Amino acid sequence: NAGVTQTPKFRILKIGQSMTLQCTQDMNHNYMYWYRQDPGMGLKLIYYSVGAGITDKGEVPNGYNVSRSTTEDFPLRLELAAPSQTSVYFCASSYTGQYSGANVLTFGAGSRLTVL
Amino acid sequence: EDQVTQSPEALRLQEGESSSLNCSYTVSGLRGLFWYRQDPGKGPEFLFTLYSAGEEKEKERLKATLTKKESFLHITAPKPEDSATYLCAVQATYGQNFVFGPGTRLSVLP
Numbered sequence: 001n002a003g004v005t006q007t008p009k010f011r012i013l014k015i016g017q018s019m020t021l022q023c024t025q026d027m028n029h030n031y032m033y034w035y036r037q038d039p040g041m042g043l044k045l046i047y048y049s050v051g052a053g054i055t056d057k058g059e060v061p062n063g064y065n066v067s068r069s070t071t072e073d074f075p076l077r078l079e080l081a082a083p084s085q086t087s088v089y090f091c092a093s094s095y096t097g098q099y100s101g102a103n104v105l106t107f108g109a110g111s112r113l114t115v116l
Numbered sequence: 117e118d119q120v121t122q123s124p125e126a127l128r129l130q131e132g133e134s135s136s137l138n139c140s141y142t143v144s145g146l147r148g149l150f151w152y153r154q155d156p157g158k159g160p161e162f163l164f165t166l167y168s169a170g171e172e173k174e175k176e177r178l179k180a181t182l183t184k185k186e187s188f189l190h191i192t193a194p195k196p197e198d199s200a201t202y203l204c205a206v207q208a209t210y211g212q213n214f215v216f217g218p219g220t221r222l223s224v225l226p
Binding site: 004043045048092103107109 | 120152157158159160165203205207212214215217219
């Protein structure tokens with residue numbers, strides 16, 4: 001199994017450009033997440049989804065958008081890129097059932113984005 | 117507000133020199149506390165989940181423990197391949213978010 005796959009691994013954007021980070025998982029997980037990781041800071045949640053067609057904001061959603069049309073895919077859209085969006089982005093997924101305990105996250109390898 | 121802090125920020129050990137990493141947390145209701153390992157250029161990899169105070173889990177040279185306010189990751193006789201950043205996270209009983217600490221960067225020298 002591939003697990004969680006993110007593309008691209010690296011990208012440089014100019015201020016004001018837009019792009020989409022792709023994320024796909026093949027584990028039939030219902031929950032998917034987007035985090036950003038900045039040096040010296042913990043991972044911060046951008047958006048998450050509890051299933052196809054359902055998304056919700058996390059701690060730092062401004063400047064981003066998501067959609068979840070299938071169980072497998074959860075793309076993250078950056079509109080009007082700004083230098084503050086320079087970061088490493090991680091997609092993660094987990095399975096949560098009605099009687100599940102704490103969720104274990106499976107992460108992708110990350111996408112490093114630089115906005116100049 | 118839920119918070120997680122980790123100490124030290126960085127730790128350098130000689131091979132075989134045992135030590136502990138600390139994770140302090142505040143959360144209104146704990147669903148689970150997690151330890152992840154992150155290698156440079158890669159995503160975090162799951163190590164342990166702890167659910168209640170007094171619980172302990174072990175995996176090879178790693179042992180995680182939990183109290184009502186802290187968790188420790190004990191590393192016994194570490195090897196250079198244990199070098200990585202170790203992340204602690206908590207999940208509250210409400211909501212779906214995880215609060216991550218900034219991590220401890222561990223270097224084990226041969």
